[in-house]
Amino acid sequence: MIGSIAWRNVWRSKSRSLIMIVAIAIGLFAGVFTMAFMQGAVDARIESATKSELGHLQVHAPRFLENNNIECSISDAREMLSKIETLHGVVAASRRLIAEPFVMAAHGTGGGKILGVDVENEKRVTDIWQHLVDGTYLEKNTRMPPVVIGQKMAEKLQLRVGSKIDVQMVDIDGNLSSKGYRVSGIYKTTNTGYDETHLFVSYNDLRTQLGVKENTAHEIAVLLEDGTNAPAIKPEIQNIAGNNDVQTWKEISPEMSLLTDSMDQYMYVFILIILLALCFGIINTMLMAVLERVKEIGMLMAVGMNKRKVFVMIILESIMLTFSGGFLGILLGTLVTRFFETTPIDVSMFSEGLEKYGFGSQIYTSLQPNTLFTIGFLVIVTGILSAIYPARKALKLNPAEATRSE
Amino acid sequence: MKIIEISKLQKTYDSDSVPVHAVNGVDLSFEEGEFAAIVGPSGSGKTTLLNIIGGLDDATEGDVTINNVKITELSSRKLTDFRMHNIGFVFQAYNLIPVLTAKENVEFIMHLQGEKKEARDTRATELLKAVGLGEMVNRRPSKLSGGQQQRVAVARALASKPKFVLADEPTANLDSKSTENLLDIMERLNKEEKITFIFSTHDQRVVNKAHRIITLEDGKIISDVRKN
Numbered sequence: 001m002i003g004s005i006a007w008r009n010v011w012r013s014k015s016r017s018l019i020m021i022v023a024i025a026i027g028l029f030a031g032v033f034t035m036a037f038m039q040g041a042v043d044a045r046i047e048s049a050t051k052s053e054l055g056h057l058q059v060h061a062p063r064f065l066e067n068n069n070i071e072c073s074i075s076d077a078r079e080m081l082s083k084i085e086t087l088h089g090v091v092a093a094s095r096r097l098i099a100e101p102f103v104m105a106a107h108g109t110g111g112g113k114i115l116g117v118d119v120e121n122e123k124r125v126t127d128i129w130q131h132l133v134d135g136t137y138l139e140k141n142t143r144m145p146p147v148v149i150g151q152k153m154a155e156k157l158q159l160r161v162g163s164k165i166d167v168q169m170v171d172i173d174g175n176l177s178s179k180g181y182r183v184s185g186i187y188k189t190t191n192t193g194y195d196e197t198h199l200f201v202s203y204n205d206l207r208t209q210l211g212v213k214e215n216t217a218h219e220i221a222v223l224l225e226d227g228t229n230a231p232a233i234k235p236e237i238q239n240i241a242g243n244n245d246v247q248t249w250k251e252i253s254p255e256m257s258l259l260t261d262s263m264d265q266y267m268y269v270f271i272l273i274i275l276l277a278l279c280f281g282i283i284n285t286m287l288m289a290v291l292e293r294v295k296e297i298g299m300l301m302a303v304g305m306n307k308r309k310v311f312v313m314i315i316l317e318s319i320m321l322t323f324s325g326g327f328l329g330i331l332l333g334t335l336v337t338r339f340f341e342t343t344p345i346d347v348s349m350f351s352e353g354l355e356k357y358g359f360g361s362q363i364y365t366s367l368q369p370n371t372l373f374t375i376g377f378l379v380i381v382t383g384i385l386s387a388i389y390p391a392r393k394a395l396k397l398n399p400a401e402a403t404r405s406e
Numbered sequence: 407m408k409i410i411e412i413s414k415l416q417k418t419y420d421s422d423s424v425p426v427h428a429v430n431g432v433d434l435s436f437e438e439g440e441f442a443a444i445v446g447p448s449g450s451g452k453t454t455l456l457n458i459i460g461g462l463d464d465a466t467e468g469d470v471t472i473n474n475v476k477i478t479e480l481s482s483r484k485l486t487d488f489r490m491h492n493i494g495f496v497f498q499a500y501n502l503i504p505v506l507t508a509k510e511n512v513e514f515i516m517h518l519q520g521e522k523k524e525a526r527d528t529r530a531t532e533l534l535k536a537v538g539l540g541e542m543v544n545r546r547p548s549k550l551s552g553g554q555q556q557r558v559a560v561a562r563a564l565a566s567k568p569k570f571v572l573a574d575e576p577t578a579n580l581d582s583k584s585t586e587n588l589l590d591i592m593e594r595l596n597k598e599e600k601i602t603f604i605f606s607t608h609d610q611r612v613v614n615k616a617h618r619i620i621t622l623e624d625g626k627i628i629s630d631v632r633k634n
Contacts, residue, residue, distance in 0.1 A: 001510075001517045008505035299501035302462055303515050304490020304566070306483060400462035403497050404453070404574075 002309060006316035009289065010324070017321060020285045024325025024379075025332065027274045032333025032375065035267045036365035037345065042263050043366045044190070045359055046227075046249075049256055051127045052189045053198075054249045055094075055221030056230045059084075059241045064218055065252075068100055068113075070172060070210055074244055077217035081121075083240045089225050089233050092124035095217035097206045101169040103199070107158035112197030114147075114167060116206025125223045128187050128200065135161035135185030138202055145205040146184030150195025154186045161186060167199070171211040179209045190360035271375060275382045278322075282386035286318050290390045297394050298402020311391045318387030319380055326379030330372055340365040409569050409602060410436040410459060415468035417454050417625070428454040430625035432468070436570065439600045441593065443607050443616035451625040452606035453574055459604070460493050460572045461485045473569055490518055494563030494571035498578045500555040502547040508534060508558045509543040515566045533561035537591050553584025560592060570602035577609045589615045 097116035
């Protein structure tokens, strides 16, 4: 019956309660949608980073990552690759040679990282070939070896498909090695920083330029069916890799790890700020509800309703008010978010800035059910906390005075 | 049989450092089945005395014993519980819960007592019939006249099967007809059900109906008259 009274009390002043419910609903709708939008952006960034750049796991020779020393290489790469590909949960693996070249073109120079890849294997691990905006993926159409470059590098060095570049690097013997390549394709990912600095050539072309032995690699990139299984599969790959270093994408790219790990925290801080702002509104509403019912609350205490029950009644009113608004806001937020899970939000007007940080210009929202439960829980907690001050005010009433108050 | 015994009761308010004796050494007792009115001018201490008897206010000194329980020594929690099971209240401004129907208002106190729904339903309906509101059980207070609301308040006061009912100026907001109607109902309940009623009042119509009239002045009893 106390619950029934509390619910009816919520609707005693319809306009006041409706205003509060709408305010809570709008606040939480904004919170849920923003969380889904940010999560979607982060998910897309991780997807792009793992699918286009890193893979889910990587194997390197010890100390290679310290300074990309080409002498630190995996000697039996092909055998290791074959064994890794037999593991359950592994989609594909690709060996890579890596060097840090100096790139010279007719209209400028640049630097970055050049990756020598087995074309067919690499296509199964990363999707750069699907991001080509012009040309082909390392198809040899001329006498010169092919190279695939990013659009940003192409713009910077004024290159197009068919352009010639000269790639210089220090080979395994410490000599300066220079080799001409012809641009066979230009790719564009959502990360302009990557596009500006990463070139792809075939494994054999780079191997001969570096002068390293057949069957060596600087990196083996592994793609998993489910990237979240990377920590679980890592020990199995470590067994195969022996003394070589095996790292998950989070370990290789700590900034990405930070992005994913901190995103939830940022978002909950954001939701808490919204709820804190709403909290003051709820306190005000509940305080008004208590102060205009002094006589009635005094009567309830007089006839035998103990303080605990009075407290519970007021807390319930606040929870019901808050949860009504919260439910509407979460429902609306979920419906809109579901819609934008399949229909991208076009943020191309900010694409230049976003792409510098690796974010695409089309974002699909992403919302986990446990996020909704957490928000729902926080809404109830807000309702309870907001009601404590008004409820304490009610408990301090003297029933004898309250029943005779005007 | 005595149900209320009051001895050497004092209530002093410190107003601007000048003590005001709202109740000043009152000794009084009530028998079961009384229909008594406490009268006196404004500020004579009627309401304060009624509040202390009802356990709504603390005494500065003295004791109030109800059915052999010294309520002046009970903790706040126990006192609340005691009020629920032993005392019925009728207030000047009715003080019904506006979001509940007449029947729900009457049922509410039984709910607090932990009565089962069926028992609550039966007793609330019976009580509302007894106060002449059998046809209005589902009306909310805003759809009832002042007199009807006060009759619901009487039914509510009786719902918990209290030892006695305290009514503070119950007719102050009522017109003559409603007052007469209400007093007739309470007098009938007093006669037929042996329910003890104690009023604080200014209203001569209540005084005329009362079987015992206790007059207060400056917190002291100056007369205590029983009618034959």
